[in-house]
Amino acid sequence: MNPILRPQTLCFALVLAACGQRDPRYGLSMATLPPVAAGSALFYVQPALDRAVVVDTGTTDPTVRSVALGTGAALAVPRAAHAEALVLSRGERGSDGVDPAPASLAAVTATGTARRWTLDAPFTALSQSDDGRWALATFDPHAVSERLLFNPNELALVDLDAAPSATNPVVRTVRSFGGVPQRVVFSPAMVVAGERRVLAVVLSDAYVTLLDLAHPDRSEVTVRLTLPEDTRAIAPSQVLFDVENATIYLRADASNDLYVMRLVQVTPASATSEDFRPALNQLAAGTHPSDMALTGTAAARRVLVVSPGSQDARLLDTVANTSTVLPLSAPANHILLFGADATAPATTALLYGTNGVASAVSFVALTDLAARRSLNVETLQLGRTIGDALPLPERKVVLFSHPSGTTGSLSLLDLSQRTAAPIYSEASLGGARFDGDRQTVWVAPDGLQRLGYIDLDGFRPGEVRLDAAATDVVALGGAARRVAALHAGAEGWFTLIDGAQPTRAHARSVRGFLLEGLLDEGAQ
Amino acid sequence: MKAYTLTLPLVFAAALDACGSASNDSLAGPRFDTDAGTQPRADVGSTGGAGFADGGLPRETGETRSFQTPQGGARHVYVANPARDHVEVIDAETLAISSVEAGDGPTYLATVPNTDTALVLDVNAPTLALLQTTATGTTSRSFDVVDGANAIAIAPDAQHAVVFLDTAQPNQGVPAGSFQEISVLDLRPGHESSLALSVGFRPTGVTFSGDGATGYVVTEDGVTILDFAALTGPRLVPTVSFRDDAVTADDAGVDGGAPHISRDATVADVAVTRDGHLALARVDGTSLLRAVDLRTRVAQTVDLGSEVTDLDVAPDGSFAVAALRSASRVVRIPLPDGLGDAAMRTVISLPGEVTGSVTLSPDGARALVYSSVAATDHATLLDLAGTTAPSLLHLRKPVRAVAFAPDGRTALVVHRHADGDAHAPGLDLATQIDRSPGYSLLDCASRFSVLALTDTEVGPFMLVPDGSSAFVLLRDDARNIARAQRVSLANFTVRDVLLGSPPVSVGAVSLSHRVFIGQDHPEGRITFVDWSTGTQQSVTGFELNSRIVE
Amino acid sequence: MNTFVAVCAGVLLGAGTAGAQARIDAPWRVGISLGARFHADSSVDAFASGRSQFASGLSLSRDVATFRERGTVAVDLDWSMETLDGGFGQAFHTRLSAHALTAGLSVRWHVARWFEPYARASVGAGYSDLALTPQASSNASALAGDAWTLLGTAGAGVQLTTGTFLRRARFVFAVEAGGVFAMSQTMRVAPDAAHPGSTPADALPVGATTLGGLNLGGGYFKMLVGLRF
Structure with missing residues (x-):
């Protein structure tokens, strides 16, 4: 602008500008939470x-x-x-x-x-x-x-099927022994003290709290996992529920025991007290147990535990408090139970170790395991250490990723055939995202404008070229088999892939939806 | 956490014989053996260490009991929890746990055999709690006792108990309690009371007459006699000395030809016959025995001609057996006549053998003669009731300790082992065996023995009351070894019992036919094993259950 | 400001007493305009930090009739443009170029030979061209779109004319202010093929995203400098 004209223009503009201020909404960030x-x-x-x-x-x-x-x-x-x-x-x-x-x-x-x-x-x-x-x-x-101030032991229980009301949500503060809730696990509905109810198990530092969702007005039950003078950092990390026996199994970090809480009926001490109380027992579970699974029938419940620290698995009889120790050729830190099909009871356990601890997996037949012991264990060498795993039990397949220096590689373990099919990749799969829509495994490597997939029917791999690198891949529900490859972009961007026809020709790019109506909403 | 971190003790039923003093820190304390009618006897003036009694061999050793481990009653197991001021009472059949308040720092436990009655001493107060468990629960009653007491002896009739300070316990150092005060507890229903008495210096053990009417406190000064019926109030009680306190012109000589006991001499292996008439001891480092008639207080000295390294008295009190190591000889002395008449004594010579220790079977019919310090893998089985000649046993490894089964038909022998790695490459079999820990099982009738090598030191063990099996604890934390071995004494087969935590103690619960194995666990763990079937159940976290908050 | 008002008042007074002087015979006028636009609608906020923007343009005018000795009617063709640079959502840089081409009719009143106030109205078309460039990554493709609309203006001003030079030419200077009345434009954006970033040339077709209605109406002020001949 001509310097001579600038002052006049500026004056006039200022006068006019004083009549309207910018809508602050446009200055707000468009950033989104993970989709x-x-x-x-x-x-x-x-x-x-x-x-x-x-x-x-x-x-x-x-x-x-x-x-x-x-x-x-x-x-x-x-x-x-x-x-x-x-x-x-x-x-x-x-x-x-x-x-x-x-x-x-x-x-x-x-x-x-x-x-x-x-x-x-x-x-x-x-x-x-x-x-x-x-x-x-x-x-x-x-x-x-x-x-400025907040109580970390405060929580709110919301019944999502009920409308908001004075009693929904229920806000309360749970008892604390110096810790704060780390995680919450809900039980399935089970009969406790003659009543069908759901429990919320709040995991805190060295203790757990049981909340009765059927009676949120009753006081909670707090179970310590250590004595007060015990300085171990016991952190509950896994919870299993034996519905038929109203028993809760708990595994904790820094503890070599499994905590068994059998919920028994008691006479409430007051109107706001619970009518059940856990009877606590601890089962020795090897050294550093890392995963557990329930097997057997209600009358003969067993817990299978893997302990990489002692390189064994243990079948625990929770009634007799006895254990059958199975030394493993390869350490394992995960258990996957599977049966003949998705609906059949589990008859076999796959024990595998992730994070590079093992290059072999173990198949354990659960029938007569206590008597047959190592006779029921079969080891399968994969030839490479396992980095991560994506179990797809309904397809009886487990996808393993193997860490390697320059190129990534995968294995598809067929649980029925007990074979491992290697899948090689030209690019490193470090940081890749995996998802399964139960018929296909999708792989989105970091920084690559391609989406890989493996058809689980015949273990056929393929790829779809994308317009941009995918930050994540998610399976969508609905009638059609589709996945969305998410892309970076403040305007909102993803590519829809048809799972039945995973080709670029059948892909569709959806973009810009976060800008929809941008100008119309500004003044609202 | 320290409440359940237990020391390595021995167990009640597997009492072992030894003579001489304890040379191991974990083995100090009241010493028990099986050849005195399951009554304890103790060394007087034992100082421990490795004194060289003859030709270079140290004193024979033994293993002892600790009061700080879980104790079994008839059906219940009692576990002291000093940090919580509670005693956990565990039903061996249902595994139900109840917690009973038991004073300030309950630590030292003893149970009345075959009953669900326990006595527990507090460390933070001069009190004792008497716990009695019935179907309706456990009651507790407190008694004042001598300050600093750490040992409990219970009479066979369970009517009385004696509580005292045992200075031989490894953790005593300079104890705060009195060296000469004990408490006598009257446990009779309706008469429960505690009476403080003064006794001889430094009591080291208490024995009782077979009927339980009299107690004998073994002290450095001699034996203090407790006539329970006469103890109705505070009084001085008589102490009978083993020493000859008469002053002579020649202190080093013998007066009138009779053996003279130096006033500085120490006596060991003090035993009292079941009838309570006679107390017998050996004079440490000499060939002399000292016998005192507790009724008349007349003492006599017996010279066996060679240093006496061990002395045992038969359960019925009819004879005593003395081991003369340097002479390779064992002498059977009928009581009381054999004390004065040498012709009545039976001398059993075992030339070439190291006869340092002797252990009698519970029925007194047999004895095992061995050495717990010499490098010999021999032991000799003596038939004391019959005429069978002594049988030399080649056990393949030196002996550390011996225990007979209650029925006397079998024995368990714990071995010592040589230093070095038993699994080093290139070793011959003999060296491997020498370096490996282990134990042997001996069938006395057939003289047949089985050697069982273990991959870690043999820990506490016990033989169950009916003599059908034995349990041996094995522990090595570095190699994650935590198990027990259940040994059938019928056929000497061994079965492993895997445990969740390192084992520290084992005992029996007679009515339940179960053995309990206490383990090292922060919250406390006990495994019960049916000694007939081997089925096991564990209970853990006694204290946590009581700390559930609603 | 006081000086400016005093000058204007002096001019008016002087013009009023000057009497009827001969009308300047210079029917053509070409000029360059500089000024400012004020936008009333909040939709502009998405593309600029303020509602007022600098505008410039070109103007061509011809006198077509006179009336009452002092009045002159002229028709003109005017083009103006403004460029709005801004951003929104802490995510996008925006660049909006708005063009307006109008045909107008102005009526001047010859107060003095050199001083002519006037009123002007025009109608025409507006064209907006929008580019959205992501802030995050230089490899990301931009979004672009454009739209047309109808608009009209109404305003008033003062025109000043100098003496001749080069026999017929005269300098002209005008100041004008008024209002812009525009219809809302529906802005749609789609990936900009001219700035694809790392997007391949055969990118999957993407439907346009409708940002909504953009209305550039409001006020204006401009100063024109040109020639009459």
Whole structure:
């Protein structure tokens, strides 16, 4: 601009500009939480914009809808057994010109509707039951609090099938022995003290808390895993439920024991006391047990445990408190039970070790194991150490990735045939994402504009060229077999791949949906 | 966590014989053997260490009992938990656990045989708790006892018990309690009481007459006699000395030709006959025996001509057996007549053999003669009741300790081993055997023995009350060895019992036909094994159950 | 500011007392305009940090009629453009180029030979060209789109004309302000083939994304410098 004219122009512009200020919404970040797939929809939550963008891929042309959420969305997860996304919002603590807003939990559907429950505290973690009915909001011990004061033992129980009310959610503080909740596991419905109920097992440092979801008004039951003077860092890490026997099995880090809690009926001490109490026992489980699985029938329940520290597996008789020790040729830190088919009871266990601890796996026949011991164990050498594993028990296949220097490699272990088919890759698969839609395994290597796949019917590999590197690959629900390769891009971008016809010609790129209606929403 | 970290003790039923002093820190304390009617006897004035009694061989050694391990009753096992001021009572059949408050720092436990009654001493207060378990639960009653007490002796009739400070315990050092005070407990229903008495210096053990009416406290000064019926109140009780306290012109000589006991002499292997009439001991380092009639307090000295290295008294008190190591000889002395008449004694010569120690079978019909310190793999089986000649046994490894089964038909011999790695490459079989720990099982009738080598040191062991089996504990934390071996004494077969944690103690629960194995676990673990079938069950976390909060 | 007002007042007074002087016979006028645009609609906020933007343009005008001795009617063809640089969502750089081509009718009143206030109205078409460039990665492809719309302006101003030079030419200077009335443009963007980044040439077809309605209406102010001849 001509310097001579600048002052006049500026004056006039200032006068005119004083009549309108920029909509602050455009200055907010468009960043999203990691996308969530639920049903046939992808959910992109934009915390700064207090909204979720739902892309429903179930229609011929993907439809895009925007759903308002509570302030400060912090976590988005798919709702178990439902085509919905759960979004946990921390609320707004308030500042100059910004009104405070309460925390909330929202359930967003693929059609763009949402139900919202107001929470009393800015929770940062969410756990849910397998049937998707219950959600428990807690504080993630590793997250930043962003609050002046908060009680990490506070939690909120939400019945997702019920409308928000004075009793839904139930907010309470659980008893603490100096620790904070690390994780929550929900039990399946089981009969305890004559009543069918679901328990939430809150795992804390060196103790667990049992919450009775059928009676949230009753006091919780806290079970210590160590004596007060014990300085070991016992951290419960795995929980199994024996529904028929109303028993909880717990494995903990830094402990060589399994904790067995048999829930027995007692007379409540008061109106708010529970009518059951755990009888605790500890079973020796080798050195550093890393995984466990329940086998046998209700009358003859056994626990199979792998302990890489002692390089053995143990079959524990939880009634007699005896154990059958199976020395293993190769250390294992995982167990996969499988049967003749997906619905049949498990008759075999695959024991394998990830993170480079082993290059062989063990098949263990569970029938007469206590008597036959090592006769029931068969070792299969893979020739390479196992880095990671993707079990697909319903397909009776396990995908192993093997760490290597320059090129990645995979193995497909056929559980029925007990064969391992190597799959080689031209590129390193370090950091690759894996997902399975039960018929195909999809591989998205870092930085590569290609998506690999392995058809599990015949172990046939293939690839689909993409327009950009995939940051993740997710399987979509719905009638059609499809996966979405997610790409980086603030505008929102993914490529839909048809699982039945995984070719570029049948792929579809969906892009820009996060910008949909950008100009129209600005003034709202 | 320290509540359940137990020392390495021996077990109640597997009492071993030894003479001389204990030379191992873990073996100090009241010493028990099987050849005195299961009554304990103790060394008087034993100082431990490795004194050289003859020609370079050290004193014979023995293994001892600890009171800090779980103790078995008739059906229940009692576990002291000093950190929690509780005693856990575990039902051996149902594995139900109950917790009973038992004073301030309950630590030292003893159970009344074949009953569910336990006595537990507190370390933080001069009190003792009497626990009695019935179908409805466990009751506790507290008694005041002598300060610093760490040992308990219970009379065979379970009517009385004696509590005292045993300074030979490894953790005593400079104890805070009295060296000459004991507490006598009257356990009779309706008469429960505690009475403090003064006794001779440094009591080291307590024995009882067969009927339990009299107790004998073995001290450095002699034997203090406790007539329980007469102990109705505070009083001085008589102590009968083993020494000859008469002053003579020639201290080093013999007065009138009779053997003279130096006032500085120490006596060892003190035993009291079942009828309580006679106390017998050997004078350490000499060929002399000292016998004292506890009724008349008349003492006599017997010279056996060669140093006496071990002395055992038959369970019925009818004879005693003395081992004369340097003479390779064993002498059977009928009591009391054989003390004064040498012709009545039977001398059994075993030329070429090291006859350092002797262990009698519970019925007194047999004895094993061996040495627990010499490098010999021989032992000799004596038929004391019959006329069978002594049988020389080639056990292939030196002997550390011996225990007879309660029925006397079998014996378990624990071996010593040479230093070095038994699995080093290039070793011949003989060297491998020499270096390997292990034990032998001996059938006394046929003289047949089986050597069982183990991959780690043989720990505590026991023979079950009916003599059908034995249990041996094996532990090596570095190699993750934690198991017991169940040995059938009928056919000498061995079965491993795998344990979840390192074993530290083993005992029996008679009514349940079970053996309990206490293990080293932060929250406490005990495994019960049916000694007939081998089925096992474990219970862990006694304390945690009581700390569940609702 | 006071000086400016005083000058304007002096000119008006002087013009009023000058009497009827001869109208300048220079029907053609070409000029360059510089000024500012003010946008009333918030949709502009997506592309700029402020609602007012610099604008420039070209103008061609011809007198076509006179009336009442002092009045002159002229028709003109005007082109203006403005470029908005901005960003939104902490994710995109934006560049919006808005062009307006209008045909207008102005009525001038000859107050003095050299001083003519006027009113002007125009109608025309607007064209907006939008480019969105991701901030995150230089290899990412940009998004672009454009749209047309109808618009009109109405305003008033003052034109000043100098004496002749080169026999007929005169310098002309005008100041004008008014309003812009534009219809909303539906902006759609799609991957920009001119800036594909790392996207391959045979990229999968992607449907356009509708950003919504952009309305560039508002006010304007401009100063024109040109020649009359």
